[in-house]
Amino acid sequence: MGLPRFKRPGGTIESSSNLYVANCGPAVGLTFDTIEAVFGAYGPVKGVYLADESGTRVIVSYHEERSAESALKALSRRACPELGGRSLHIQYSVHSVCQVAVDDSIPVSMAASELDIPGLYLIHDFISAEEEKTRNVNANQYLGELPSFLSPILEKMSLFQKLGYAETVLLDQLTVNEYPPGVGLSPHIDTHSAFEDLIFSLSLAGPCIMEFRKYSTGVWLTSPDTLNDEEAQNSEKSSKFLRRAIYLPPRSILLLSGEARYVWHHYIPHHKVDVVNDTRIRRASRRVSFTLRKVRKGPCECEFPEYCDSQK
Numbered sequence: 498m499g500l501p502r503f504k505r506p507g508g509t510i511e512s513s514s515n516l517y518v519a520n521c522g523p524a525v526g527l528t529f530d531t532i533e534a535v536f537g538a539y540g541p542v543k544g545v546y547l548a549d550e551s552g553t554r555v556i557v558s559y560h561e562e563r564s565a566e567s568a569l570k571a572l573s574r575r576a577c578p579e580l581g582g583r584s585l586h587i588q589y590s591v592h593s594v595c596q597v598a599v600d601d602s603i604p605v606s607m608a609a610s611e612l613d614i615p616g617l618y619l620i621h622d623f624i625s626a627e628e629e630k631t632r633n634v635n636a637n638q639y640l641g642e643l644p645s646f647l648s649p650i651l652e653k654m655s656l657f658q659k660l661g662y663a664e665t666v667l668l669d670q671l672t673v674n675e676y677p678p679g680v681g682l683s684p685h686i687d688t689h690s691a692f693e694d695l696i697f698s699l700s701l702a703g704p705c706i707m708e709f710r711k712y713s714t715g716v717w718l719t720s721p722d723t724l725n726d727e728e729a730q731n732s733e734k735s736s737k738f739l740r741r742a743i744y745l746p747p748r749s750i751l752l753l754s755g756e757a758r759y760v761w762h763h764y765i766p767h768h769k770v771d772v773v774n775d776t777r778i779r780r781a782s783r784r785v786s787f788t789l790r791k792v793r794k795g796p797c798e799c800e801f802p803e804y805c806d807s808q809k
């Protein structure tokens with residue numbers, strides 16, 4: 498399955514049955530069903546699609562131009578009560594140039610060792626189902642030390658110490674992320690100057706597919722999502738970027754270190770349906786992740802200066 502190909506409006510389109518809707522999408526907490534329901538009030542909706550990888554811009558496609566016209570008039574730049582008071586920025590869009598393709602799937606590995614990314618480790622069932630359920634966050638915990646609900650997890654980190662990662666004892670920062678179904682995470686490298694070498698991510702509740710991209714220049718040059726399938730494959734061949742994907746089941750822990758942490762962008766595609774080795778899997782459950790890191794005090798002195806904000 499591919500997404501219809503739409504062009505961002507250039508300001509000259511006077512009418513179309515497709516609307517480009519900004520400030521709207523799964524990344525701002527609006528599901529496709531909600532968006533379809535709101536726009537459906539102005540005529541039958543053919544589909545709602547992501548306009549790009551941000552998760553904050555969508556294309557609403559109608560069967561008829563007059564529906565798009567009514568929706569644009571009624572909804573653009575007005576606080577919309579059905580969308581929690583959010584104000585949408587709407588323009589006409591034409592069916593033409595490629596945007597995000599959700600079917601540009603690549604083989605999804607179950608084991609980090611298959612990915613050939615130095616410094617990447619995945620341990621399945623790092624915590625038990627029992628531990629996953631019983632650890633709750635207490636918002637009153639004193640900020641400064643990591644909260645005590647993490648103690649059993651930190652104790653298990655001794656496993657990584659045996660692998661030669663003694664610094665796990667020093668972790669002092671926890672980020673809790675919640676991903677409703679369909680919501681992903683944009684591509685990034687965690688800032689070198691902000692955090693030390695080891696970055697752990699514990700997956701809870703639902704699974705996800707995490708993807709990795711390595712760019713030879715260190716920067717996110719052309720968005721590969723604007724390439725068509727053939728160009729995407731060719732760009733992998735001509736090594737503009739390398740791309741890998743791994744399945745992260747609940748209760749697993751992922752370690753990004755070395756090259757995996759400093760050089761590869763990591764992200765979670767904004768998809769409602771993941772394609773895992775030819776099987777389409779609807780993302781049904783929300784995912785929660787605990788990212789554990791150590792705040793860096795001095796500049797980063799990694800071996801990858803071209804990717805490093807401390808060494809530029």
Ligand SMILES: O=C(O)CCC(=O)C(=O)O
Pocket residue numbers: 672674682687698699763786788
């Ligand atoms: O949710 C995750 O597993 C990763 C989160 C992440 O990459 C981050 O917070 O920097």
Ligand SMILES: [Fe+2]
Pocket residue numbers: 685686687763
């Ligand atoms: Fe990250």
